[in-house]
Structure formats: C-alpha cells, structure tokens
Amino acid sequence: MYIKKKCVAMLLAGGQGSRLYALTQNVAKPAVPYGGKYRLIDFPLSNCTNSGIDTVGVLTQYQPLVLNEYIGNGQPWDLDKMHGGVHVLPPYESKSGASWYEGTANAIYQNMRFIERYDPEYVIVLGGDHIYKMDYSKMVDYHIANNSDCTIAVIDVPYEEASRFGIMICDENNKVTDFVEKPKQPKSTLASMGIYVFSWDKLKKYLIENENDANEKRAKGEPWSKDFGKDIITSMLKDEQRLFAYEFEGYWKDVGTLDSLWEANMDLLSPSVPLDLYDPSWKIYSRNNNMPPQYIGKNANIENSMISEGSNIDGTVDFSVIFSGVTIEEGATVNYSIVMPGSVIKSGAVVEYAIVGEDCVIESGAKIGKSPEQVENRDDWGIAVVGHNVTISENKSVEPKEIIGENK
Amino acid sequence: MVVNYNVLGLIFASMHDTSIAELTKQRTMGSILFGGRYRLIDFPLSNMVNSGITEIGVITKSNYGSLLDHIGSGREWDLSRKKGGLHLLPPYSQDGGIYRGRLDALSNVWSFIEHSPANYVILSDCDMVTTIDFNPVLEQHESSGADITVVYGRGLYNAENNHSTNILELDGIRVKDVLVDPQFSGECNMSLGMFVMSKKFLKKIVFEAVSRNQYSLIRDVLQSKKNEYIICGYEHKDYFSKIDTLLNYYNANLELLQTSNRNALFKKDFPIYTKIGDNGPTKYGLESNIKNSLIADGCIIEGTVENCVLFRGVKIGKDTVVKNSIILQGTEIGNNCQIASVITDKNVKISDTKVLTGSETCPLYIGKNAQI
Numbered sequence: 001m002y003i004k005k006k007c008v009a010m011l012l013a014g015g016q017g018s019r020l021y022a023l024t025q026n027v028a029k030p031a032v033p034y035g036g037k038y039r040l041i042d043f044p045l046s047n048c049t050n051s052g053i054d055t056v057g058v059l060t061q062y063q064p065l066v067l068n069e070y071i072g073n074g075q076p077w078d079l080d081k082m083h084g085g086v087h088v089l090p091p092y093e094s095k096s097g098a099s100w101y102e103g104t105a106n107a108i109y110q111n112m113r114f115i116e117r118y119d120p121e122y123v124i125v126l127g128g129d130h131i132y133k134m135d136y137s138k139m140v141d142y143h144i145a146n147n148s149d150c151t152i153a154v155i156d157v158p159y160e161e162a163s164r165f166g167i168m169i170c171d172e173n174n175k176v177t178d179f180v181e182k183p184k185q186p187k188s189t190l191a192s193m194g195i196y197v198f199s200w201d202k203l204k205k206y207l208i209e210n211e212n213d214a215n216e217k218r219a220k221g222e223p224w225s226k227d228f229g230k231d232i233i234t235s236m237l238k239d240e241q242r243l244f245a246y247e248f249e250g251y252w253k254d255v256g257t258l259d260s261l262w263e264a265n266m267d268l269l270s271p272s273v274p275l276d277l278y279d280p281s282w283k284i285y286s287r288n289n290n291m292p293p294q295y296i297g298k299n300a301n302i303e304n305s306m307i308s309e310g311s312n313i314d315g316t317v318d319f320s321v322i323f324s325g326v327t328i329e330e331g332a333t334v335n336y337s338i339v340m341p342g343s344v345i346k347s348g349a350v351v352e353y354a355i356v357g358e359d360c361v362i363e364s365g366a367k368i369g370k371s372p373e374q375v376e377n378r379d380d381w382g383i384a385v386v387g388h389n390v391t392i393s394e395n396k397s398v399e400p401k402e403i404i405g406e407n408k
Numbered sequence: 409m410v411v412n413y414n415v416l417g418l419i420f421a422s423m424h425d426t427s428i429a430e431l432t433k434q435r436t437m438g439s440i441l442f443g444g445r446y447r448l449i450d451f452p453l454s455n456m457v458n459s460g461i462t463e464i465g466v467i468t469k470s471n472y473g474s475l476l477d478h479i480g481s482g483r484e485w486d487l488s489r490k491k492g493g494l495h496l497l498p499p500y501s502q503d504g505g506i507y508r509g510r511l512d513a514l515s516n517v518w519s520f521i522e523h524s525p526a527n528y529v530i531l532s533d534c535d536m537v538t539t540i541d542f543n544p545v546l547e548q549h550e551s552s553g554a555d556i557t558v559v560y561g562r563g564l565y566n567a568e569n570n571h572s573t574n575i576l577e578l579d580g581i582r583v584k585d586v587l588v589d590p591q592f593s594g595e596c597n598m599s600l601g602m603f604v605m606s607k608k609f610l611k612k613i614v615f616e617a618v619s620r621n622q623y624s625l626i627r628d629v630l631q632s633k634k635n636e637y638i639i640c641g642y643e644h645k646d647y648f649s650k651i652d653t654l655l656n657y658y659n660a661n662l663e664l665l666q667t668s669n670r671n672a673l674f675k676k677d678f679p680i681y682t683k684i685g686d687n688g689p690t691k692y693g694l695e696s697n698i699k700n701s702l703i704a705d706g707c708i709i710e711g712t713v714e715n716c717v718l719f720r721g722v723k724i725g726k727d728t729v730v731k732n733s734i735i736l737q738g739t740e741i742g743n744n745c746q747i748a749s750v751i752t753d754k755n756v757k758i759s760d761t762k763v764l765t766g767s768e769t770c771p772l773y774i775g776k777n778a779q780i
Contacts (some may be wrong), residue, residue, distance in 0.1 A: 035688075035689070036688070036689030037688070037689050037705070050485070057536030074482070076684075269691075277689075278687070278688050278706065278708070283686045284686075284688070285686050288686075289682045290446070290679040290680070290681055290682070291672075291674075291679075292443070292444070292670065292674040292680070292702075293443070293444030293445050293703055293704040293705070293717075293718075294690065294702070294703050294705075295665075295667075295670065295700045295701075295702050295703075296698040296699065296700070296701050296702075296703060297699075297700060298699055298700045298715075300698060300699065301697075302692045302696060302697075302698050303692065303693075303694055303695070303696060304692065304693060304694045304696075305691075305692050306688075306689040306690065306691050306692070307689055307690055307692065307703075308689040308690070308705060309445075309689075309704070311704050321689075322689075383737075
C-alpha cells in the first residue's frame with residue numbers, strides 16, 4: 001500500500017565530481033566530507049526533513065559504496081519511514097536491457113515508477129553537492145501560488161561570476177523568459193541553484209518527450225542529451241510553459257572544485273558568513289560514529305578553528321576545520337587547512353592551505369602546501385591536496401596546487 | 409563478536425541514587441551525565457551490547473523521565489530489536505510500593521525474566537564507569553562451577569570518600585566474605601556491582617529471599633549464604649571508576665584527561681554508544697586558549713579552558729577563564745568570568761564578570777537551570 005504524498009524529492013547523487021580529483025576516486029561526490037562532521041549529502045537530506053518532505057529518492061551511479069553505506073536506512077535524517085523515507089535508486093536492468101543513467105533527466109525518467117507509487121502533485125529535483133539551508137516547502141508554496149509548471153531556485157551572483165552558472169532571465173514577476181547555460185555575456189545575474197520544483201504531470205510529459213526525442217536523434221547519429229537544464233527547461237520554455245524563478249537569500253555554495261570545497265570550509269570560520277550550524281530549529285543531521293569527545297592536550301594551541309569528536313589535538317591549529325578522529329601531535333602545525341576523518345599529522349609536520357583526505361598519515365617533517373606569501377609568483381599558488389588513504393613520508397613535501405592521490 | 413541469545417542483561421538504573429543526592433535530584437543514577445557526552449547507563453548498556461548481549465531489561469525506580477528520554481527505544485545502542493532488544497521495566501512491587509533492594513526488584517519483574525530464552529543473567533548497576541567484555545566473565549563462571557560470579561577490580565578504597573562499596577575477601581577466586589563500607593582504607597578487591605548467574609539459580613535466590621521478606625542481594629545472599637553457595641570473583645584488570653560521591657564524580661571526570669584512562673575506556677572496537685545530539689563541531693574563537701581538556705561537540709569557546717570536561721553545547725565567553733571544572737550540557741558562561749573547581753549541572757547560565765571558586769577537594773556544585 002502506498003500513501004499519496006504531496007511532494008517527492010529526487011536527489012541527483014550519481015555525479016563523479018571529477019573536478020574534486022583525488023577526493024572522489026573511490027567516493028561519489030555527495031559523500032565528500034565537509035564542515036568537520038558532515039558529508040555534502042547531509043545538507044539536502046536535512047533540508048528535506050526540516051521542510052517536511054519525507055520521501056526522497058537518491059539516484060546513485062558513480063562509486064556508490066560509501067554513499068550507500070552512509071545513507072543506510074536514512075535513520076540519522078529521520079528518513080526511516082513506514083511510508084516514504086529515503087530510497088537509494090541505482091541504475092537497474094529491465095526487460096529492454098540494462099542502462100546506465102544517461103544524464104540527469106534520464107535518471108529521473110528511469111525512476112518514474114518510483115515517483116508514481118506516491119502519486120505526488122509536485123516533484124523536487126535536488127543536487128547533492130551544494131551547501132545551503134533552505135525550506136523547500138516555501139518554494140513549493142511559491143510554485144503553487146504562481147500556478148507554475150516549473151520553479152527554479154536562483155541566487156543573485158556577482159556579475160563577474162555569472163558566466164560560471166546557468167543564468168535565468170526573468171520578467172518583473174520573476175517569470176522565466178530565457179535560460180542560458182554559462183553565458184559569455186550574461187544578461188542577468190540570477191544563477192540557477194540546481195533546485196527545481198515541478199508539477200509532476202508536466203515533468204512526466206517532458207521527461208517522456210525528451211527520452212523519445214533523444215533516442216530518435218541517437219538512432220540517426222545526431223547529437224543528443226538527456227539533461228535537466230539543457231533539455232527539459234529549454235523545451236518547457238519553447239512551449240511557453242509557466243516557469244518561475246524563486247529567489248533564495250542566504251548562504252549557498254557550490255563545491256564543485258577543490259578550491260571551492262576549501263573555501264566553503266573556511267567560510268564556517270568567518271563570523272560574517274551566514275551559515276549557522278548551531279541553530280536547533282534547523283539542524284544539519286549526519287551519521288554519527290560514536291567517538292569520545294575531542295581531547296585538547298597540554299601543548300595544544302588552537303585559534304579560530306572547528307574541531308570534531310574523537311580528535312586528539314596536541315599541536316598548533318589555526319583557521320582550520322578538523323574532522324572526527326584526527327590526531328595532531330605535539331609540534332605539528334595545521335594552518336588554513338581541512339583535515340578529514342581519521343588522519344594523523346605527526347610531530348614536526350606542517351600543513352598549510354591544504355586539504356588532507358580521510359585516513360592519511362603525514363609523517364614528521366613533511367610539508368603540505370604553502371601560504372600565498374611564501375610563493376614568489378602568485379599564479380603558482382593554490383591549495384595543496386592529499387587524497388584519501390595517502391601517506392606522505394618524512395620530510396617530503398606537497399607543493400601548492402599539487403594533488404597527491406598516492407603515497408609519497 | 410556474535411549475538412549471544414543465551415544471556416539476559418539486567419541493569420539497575422536507580423541503584424545507589426542517594427549516594428549523589430545533588431546529581432540525582434532530578435534524574436536516576438543511570439542518567440547522570442558523564443565524560444562530555446555520555447550518561448552513566450551508556451557504559452553498562454554498551455558493555456553488554458559489545459559483548460553480544462542483545463536482550464536487556466532496565467529496572468527503574470523513580471525520577472526516570474530523563475532516563476526514558478535518553479534511552480528511548482534503545483536504537484542508539486542497536487537495541488531496537490524484534491528478537492530481544494531493550495525493555496524498560498518500571499518500578500512497581502507486589503505490595504504496591506516501590507521496591508527496596510535488587511531481589512525485591514527482580515521478583516517484581518520476574519515474568520519478564522522468565523520469558524527470556526536466556527539461561528544466564530548478568531546484573532549490573534550504573535555507578536561504575538568501565539569498559540568490560542563480559543565473555544571472559546561468562547567463561548570463568550562456566551568453568552569454575554560458580555553459583556554466582558562477582559566482578560571486582562583492585563582499587564584504592566577510602567572509608568572517608570567511598571560510599572556503599574562492597575569489598576570482597578578472596579581465597580583464590582572463591583569469595584570468602586563481603587564487607588559493606590568497612591572502616592579502613594587501602595588497596596582491596598572492590599566489587600564493580602556486576603554479577604553473573606544462571607537464571608535458574610537467580611530464580612531460586614529471588615523467591616527464597618522474597619518468601620522471607622528479604623530483599624538485599626548483598627546482605628541476604630552474598631553475606632549470609634557465603635558458605636552455602638559457590639561465590640567466585642572475576643578480576644577486571646582494566647580501568648574503572650566508581651561514581652559514589654560528588655567528589656568522586658568530579659575526580660572521575662577529570663581522570664579522563666589522562667590518555668591512558670581514555671584509551672582504556674574508549675576502545676576502537678568497543679564503542680561506547682550514547683544518544684546522538686546532532687550538534688555542530690566545536691568552534692574555537694580567535695582568542696581561545698585550551699589546554700588539557702575533554703570537549704564534546706556543539707561548544708563555542710572564546711575564552712581560556714584548562715583541565716576541564718565540557719559537555720555538549722557549552723558556551724564560554726571572551727576573557728573568561730575556566731579551570732579544573734566539569735561543565736555540563738548547555739551551560740553558558742559569559743565574558744570576563746573566573747571559574748575554578750566548579751561543577752555546573754545542565755543549562756546553567758552564568759552572566760558576565762562572575763567569579764565562582766570551589767576547591768579540588770570540595771568542588772562547588774551549581775544546580776540544573778540555575779542563573780547566576
């Protein structure tokens with residue numbers, strides 16, 4: 001028996017996150033650690049629960065092991081429900097054969113039966129790689145009030161950054177008149193956040209049309225795609241459907257690159273950034289690994305940092321985000337860096353402007369990264385990255401911009 | 409580790425409540441906060457779960473609201489189960505009053521115990537902080553042919569400082585006598601309040617005692633039947649700490665600042681489970697200065713903290729110095745305060761520029777929700 005749901009959320013979590021390189025070699029992007037005790041997917045999942053949306057399909061494809069294990073039955077996010085709850089939806093084999101997800105629209109198309117079971121009025125489509133707190137129920141209300149067919153969450157970005165995003169051009173009522181993916185000369189600064197609310201009957205229609213259309217093109221050897229922004233939104237605009245932009249105000253960060261992942265973590269240490277992880281009315285939930293409280297030793301020196309459970313800190317930590325179960329020995333220094341769960345920074349090692357992945361060992365005397373002031377040519381400066389499960393031997397160094405995926 | 413359906417765990421959540429009247433005014437012994445993020449019942453619950461015991465009854469007495477809130481369905485200890493799982497056994501007795509001793513309590517919940525498919529029972533109090541695998545205890549119980557196995561540890565006993573302590577006199581592993589709060593001090597065999605016996609034997613002693621209007625496991629069985637039954641001791645060689653006075657509570661928390669004690673309590677393959685708070689990580693401000701402290705998640709610290717245990721969600725203001733103190737969950741201390749040798753209970757609010765000082769032999773206790 002299925003109980004009708006007003007809204008079903010579909011979370012696109014299949015992306016490879018290839019620009020995160022060493023951090024996504026064996027892990028899907030939404031499972032990348034963030035903010036001391038979270039993984040990226042905690043944000044959309046917690047937003048769903050806090051918005052009263054209790055039915056979520058998570059579309060996985062690339063390296064799903066860690067992500068599947070992490071989501072489990074959804075209990076940490078209160079999504080272990082009798083009716084609804086969180087469901088991991090990997091690609092599957094059907095009578096007509098097996099097929100990988102061939103784009104964001106195709107991933108939803110292949111799971112239309114999952115959605116239909118709940119007979120929803122609205123479907124919310126979410127990404128798994130953004131940091132933000134948002135009440136989706138308000139966006140659904142806005143969608144209903146505008147009698148919209150599709151509502152796209154947008155955020156006003158600085159003009160110089162606008163060409164990195166999908167840009168919505170709207171009339172004075174926020175009705176979308178045009179959509180351009182990464183325009184060279186943007187006509188607006190309203191960037192799509194990759195969050196869509198669709199009336200399900202409309203979405204279904206366009207998914208089927210796109211699927212048939214793309215398959216025909218493929219058969220003819222023409223270029224084809226099955227993508228939300230590129231195909232579904234464009235077709236709906238062409239057919240003069242009612243598309244509205246929902247303006248979001250607040251903190252939103254795309255963590256598509258290593259630099260932006262580092263920045264998003266550093267943002268947590270800035271008092272001017274409005275992302276509150278301590279608000280009891282909108283908690284960000286995560287899976288807990290039952291570690292004792294953090295121990296700060298006699299030789300520790302900690303300033304402006306975030307540190308999580310199970311860590312043992314006896315060194316110097318400045319402007320850094322330290323995840324659970326990290327050891328920083330006496331005489332080790334960590335500045336402006338992110339150290340992911342389970343890593344050990346040995347005595348005498350220096351980690352600056354760097355990301356250290358999960359379960360790494362930075363041996364004594366090793367140097368990871370440099371501050372911008374230490375680099376002669378500013379163009380040579382960037383974040384140094386050590387991938388998961390990597391050991392950096394004694395006195396070895398990892399230069400700025402260098403990305404290490406194997407032991408050094 | 410395999411699931412052991414042959415052993416039933418029984419935890420007395422309220423035993424010795426009167427030892428620490430301050431902390432048990434609004435809660436049971438089992439729900440006293442400990443070690444930054446735990447409650448005392450987390451230790452016996454986790455010890456049992458990690459030993460493969462998945463059917464556990466928690467015997468409550470009074471004031472058990474906070475305990476119910478903490479353990480809920482038992483999910484956080486993996487005890488929300490179809491087969492076995494966690495059972496809360498509320499405090500009623502045959503004659504309508506509240507039970508007096510362990511045997512009285514056990515007779516009242518006997519139908520629950522009877523229903524369990526287990527042939528062995530482990531009884532545990534909540535006033536002992538330790539990490540123990542019960543499997544070797546069960547093995548010794550089996551091989552020694554004991555009727556009752558009492559878990560003990562070698563520890564320093566002090567008649568002045570300890571309270572409701574049972575000291576075992578041993579001959580080999582045989583228990584020759586049990587002394588309650590004897591008037592001497594020194595190293596001795598302290599009972600850890602954990603007992604193993606067969607269900608059949610437990611039934612016999614419970615109903616024999618009840619029929620004679622007796623209710624104390626220590627006095628009416630371990631002491632008065634010491635020659636009749638085979639009572640053995642099992643030595644637990646790891647760290648333990650008995651929470652029986654406010655001073656011992658204070659010291660037991662501060663003992664966690666020693667790495668060897670933390671390593672003995674928090675083992676990688678033997679996690680201590682507790683209710684999850686979903687707090688953010690702890691945030692340290694620009695002028696924070698932290699030395700030798702155990703700090704839970706969700707704290708925001710701007711000042712100086714030395715030799716302290718801070719529980720979840722504690723806030724420490726700028727230019728405030730907190731030393732040698734136990735700061736329980738949700739306490740907020742303002743700017744420019746001087747706090748030393750203090751225990752603040754939950755949700756205490758201390759406004760700016762206050763000076764509060766206890767001493768290391770007599771810490772100052774500030775009650776729940778107090779505003780200073």
